[in-house]
Structure formats: structure tokens, C-alpha cells
């Protein structure tokens with residue numbers, strides 16, 4: 015068959031050849047028939063055609079050289095581009111790469127070719143790379159992968175590392191470029207180490223405190239959310255500790271902010287050294303810190319124990335003072351603990367607020383530095399807050415009134431009065447100080463309230479003296495809080511009030527607490543002596559419950575001791591340590607006599623108590639047995655009447 019086809023082709027070729035030869039002979043014959051002018055014309059046409067061919071050839075050569083130039087340029091650009099390029103085949107093997115990539119990888123294009131890209135990625139990032147590679151290959155234009163590359167040059171040994179960002183696109187196959195047939199993906203790898211470092215730094219700054227480097231509030235919210243979720247899923251309890259430095263403002267005010275800042279840095283160092291790594295210490299701002307414990311327990315009590323143990327450890331770590339800029343600074347903290355979750359729908363804000371509330375509780379209670387949050391506490395805090403608002407209004411509108419409680423001598427004669435404040439509350443009626451003094455003290459409103467009391471009492475004394483109900487030596491006692499006496503203007507306020515009301519100093523006694531008599535409180539001592547020199551007397555309230563040292567008692571200008579009601583209540587009855595109470599009261603009275611002081615027994619309610627006090631020769635008696643604190647009109651009646659006779663049934 016094949017043979018017959020070849021035969022046929024030979025036959026055909028010979029036929030065509032014969033045809034061509036016939037045609038050529040025909041043309042030669044035609045040429046011979048042409049005259050001279052026709053020959054010239056034909057030659058001229060041929061010449062033109064030759065020139066045209068020449069021109070076409072030149073254009074072709076120029077195009078060729080331009081193409082070569084562009085190709086060289088492309089190769090140069092490809093090789094020297096600022097990013098590394100590699101073409102990968104379907105299996106992720108590198109088919110070709112540019113010089114930049116080879117340099118970046120500390121290697122040569124020859125070494126790189128035919129190796130998988132993952133070969134040059136640090137082991138620790140293999141999982142990241144392989145995990146994302148499939149999605150990347152699917153739509154490389156929308157994605158990038160940041161991984162650490164490890165330079166591996168067999169000649170240089172293991173080199174350095176850099177963070178490379180892999181971006182890419184699919185390679186379109188083209189029939190005119192069969193050499194690209196294996197290449198499916200073109201990847202560009204750029205060194206983003208510096209960029210990543212900057213990004214990390216910005217990220218770090220956004221989530222950390224600049225002074226101490228600790229995580230900040232933004233950071234904390236996310237962690238509490240996670241901890242809440244974890245506790246919820248596993249039916250466990252976690253703990254958050256909220257702390258601040260007591261009297262930190264004093265450090266800033268007296269030693270300057272630089273010392274304050276330095277102290278905070280040292281404080282954080284000390285705390286951090288005493289914490290477990292997995293616990294999260296956060297600076298909320300100022301001197302407020304939060305510690306979120308990593309440990310969680312399915313027993314709430316157990317979690318509370320762990321949290322308390324951590325808190326105690328932290329407090330212990332602060333025993334040694336901090337040496338900052340030549341100053342020895344003793345730091346104490348108050349610490350509130352919130353155990354969470356307390357409800358299913360607790361939010362990070364709830365947890366934080368609860369710990370904060372507990373911290374304020376710890377701060378308000380001098381006997382402890384640690385307090386756990388409970389819901390009564392929250393309710394108290396809420397009530398306190400609302401009371402504070404109402405108290406401010408009461409101060410503005412003077413919704414207060416003074417009641418007076420008589421102090422009688424052993425003959426039943428009223429020889430002095432104690433002024434006691436009452437608040438006419440719009441909803442709760444007449445409120446006694448126990449209900450609002452703590453709020454007034456915490457908020458500092460005790461100072462303006464105290465000034466109102468001083469003014470009101472001195473005006474009332476003036477009225478009684480005008481009415482002839484009291485002689486100048488008849489004393490009215492005014493209670494003074496520690497906070498008031500710490501004000502530099504305290505003595506001036508008293509002097510001014512006496513002057514305005516035209517009341518002699520001897521008519522007023524100031525009741526102070528034992529804590530004011532501590533030897534190191536110079537400022538108070540100065541004020542006490544200044545007022546004492548003008549004839550005012552001081553009385554120590556609730557005596558026996560504080561920590562007066564005898565020497566201080568002797569040095570301070572004290573004219574009177576008021577024995578605390580707790581000692582009186584046990585007197586004359588057979589129950590509750592009567593002997594020790596009796597011994598103490600006897601001791602106080604005899605000591606007062608030795609020191610030339612007057613003694614008042616507070617809270618006297620029974621005849622038995624009166625009898626004992628009488629036998630001990632106590633000077634004055636105050637208590638419900640004679641009269642509770644009463645209004646001015648009632649006092650007027652009492653002052654007009656004779657001695658108060660107690661019915662000795």
C-alpha cells in the first residue's frame with residue numbers, strides 16, 4: 015500500500031516538474047517576443063521589487079534586534095527585581111527563580127531549582143505554610159503567606175533567617191511559549207522582616223502600657239472574655255485581683271512624678287518576680303493593676319483559697335521598702351478579688367467592676383488589705399453612691415439639725431451637752447450619724463459638714479447664754495473627725511466661729527479620737543496646742559478602744575476622757591466579763607484623776623451601771639438613763655428644770 019502511494023507521488027512530482035518546465039519555456043519564449051522598451055519596463059519592475067524586499071528584510075532585522083533587547087531587559091528585570099521570583103510547578107517544586115531570590119536564600123539559582131519551596135522555610139513555620147498553601151494556590155491573588163525563611167547554602171552552611179511574604183498569581187499557559195508548560199504558579203517573595211517588626215511594635219504599643227511594658231486595659235478585656243468562656247465551658251471558677259497602691263498620690267505630690275513613675279516600674283518588677291508566668295498582670299492606669307489568674311477550679315472555695323494565697327504572697331513581696339532616687343518608700347496595697355462567673359451572663363466589665371468594688375471595700379477597712387466581692391457589697395456600694403449624692407444636696411440645702419445629749423454629774427445636774435448631728439432625709443426621715451458619717455468620711459464631705467456643725471453649735475451656745483440658760487463655763491462638746499483636724503485651716507475655722515457667735519472658748523469642748531494622739535502626727539498636735547492656748551478643752555472620745563500611749567496622753571492638751579460605752583455596758587451585771595470591765599473602768603478613772611482629767615462615762619443605761627460609776631467617783635454620766643439626744647426645745651425645758659432625778663425602783 016505504502017509502496018503504491020510512493021509510486022503515485024513520484025508520478026505526480028514528475029508531472030508537476032514537466033508542467034513547470036513548460037511554463038518556464040513559455041515565459042522565455044514570451045521574453046524573446048518582447049521588444050526593447052517592454053524589456054526595460056520589466057527590468058525596472060523587477061528592480062523595484064528587489065528594493066522592496068530589501069526594505070522588508072531591514073525591518074525584520076530591526077524587529078528582531080528590538081525583541082532581543084526587550085528579552086534581555088526582561089531577563090535583567092526578572093533577575094535583579096527587588097523581590098524574589100520563583101515559578102512553581104503543580105507539585106510546588108521550583109522550576110526557575112531569579113537571582114534576587116537566590117541571594118535572599120543565600121544560595122544559587124541552580125541549587126534552588128527542582129527543590130520544593132518549603133525546603134527553604136524554617137521548620138517552625140512548616141505547619142503554617144502547608145496549612146495555608148492549598149487555599150493560596152486556589153486563589154493566590156487574594157492571599158499571602160508570611161513565614162520565616164532560613165537561608166541554606168551548602169557552601170556557607172546554615173545562615174540567617176528573614177520573614178518572607180509570599181504573594182503570587184497563576185501562570186497562563188501559552189502555546190507560543192512551550193518552555194513554560196510546567197510552570198503553574200509565579201510567586202514573589204519579599205523580605206518583610208522590618209515591616210513585621212514595626213507592625214509588631216505598633217501592635218505592642220496599642221496593647222501595652224508604655225511605662226511598665228505590661229499589657230493594658232484593651233488587652234485585658236479579651237483575656238477576661240476568654241477566661242469567662244473557659245470557666246463556663248468547663249464549669250469552673252476563675253479569679254481576678256484588682257489592686258492599687260495606698261496613698262500613691264502622696265508619693266507623686268511630695269516626691270514628684272518622676273519618682274512616682276520609677277516607683278511604679280520597680281513595683282511591677284517586684285510583683286512580676288513573685289507571679290507565675292501564666293498569670294496576666296495588667297496596668298489599668300495610674301497606680302491601678304489587675305491580675306487575672308490562669309488557674310481555675312471547679313470548686314469555688316478552692317479558687318477563693320488560691321486567689322487569697324496569691325494576694326497574700328503579693329502583699330508579702332512588698333514588705334521591703336523600695337529605694338527610689340534616694341528615698342525609702344514603703345508601699346502598701348489594697349486588693350479586691352472577684353470570683354467569676356457569678357452569673358451566666360457575666361461580662362468582662364462586670365468582673366472588673368466587682369473586683370474594683372471589693373478593692374474599695376478593702377481600702378475602707380483598715381483591718382485588712384484583701385476583700386472578696388459579694389453581692390451585698392455591690393448593693394452597699396450602690397446605696398453608698400446614692401447616699402453620697404443625696405448627702406451633697408443635704409449639705410447645700412442645710413438639711414441638718416443638731417440634737418444635744420446632756421451630761422450630768424453624780425447629783426443629776428446637767429453640767430454639759432454633746433452636740434450630735436441629725437439629717438432630715440426626704441425619704442428616710444431623721445437619720446443618725448452612724449448611717450451617713452462613713453460616707454461623709456470616705457468622700458471628704460465630713461469637712462464641710464463638720465464646719466456646719468461648728469457654726470450651728472456655736473450659734474446655739476450664744477443663744478443659750480443670751481437666754482441665761484447656760485453660764486460661760488457650761489460646756490457644749492462638738493465631735494471633730496480626724497479628717498477635719500488634718501485640714502490646715504481647722505484652728506482658724508474654730509476661732510472664726512467663736513468670734514462670729516461671740517462665744518468664749520471655755521464654753522466649747524472638742525471631742526477627738528484617740529488615733530489623733532499618735533506621736534507622729536505633728537500637724538494635729540500643732541493645731542491642738544494652738545486652740546488649747548486659747549482656752550478650748552479637748553476630750554478623748556471612745557477612750558480605751560484606740561492605741562493611746564500614756565506619754566502622749568500626758569503631753570497633749572487633754573482635759574477629759576470619755577470611757578467607751580463597750581466598757582460601761584458590762585458594768586454591774588453578772589454576764590460578760592464584768593470583772594475585767596470593772597477593772598478597766600476603775601483603772602481609767604484613777605489614771606484620769608492622776609493626770610488631772612475629768613472622766614465621762616458614755617452609754618449609761620442602767621441603775622446598776624450608775625451605782626458602780628458612782629462608787630468609782632466617775633465625774634460625769636451620759637446615756638439613755640438620763641436622756642437620749644434631744645432637740646433644742648427639749649433641751650431648753652431640761653435646762654430650765656432642776657436636777658434629773660432617777661427613779662430608784
Ligand SMILES: [Mg+2]
Pocket residue numbers: 432493525555
Ligand atoms: Mg462623741
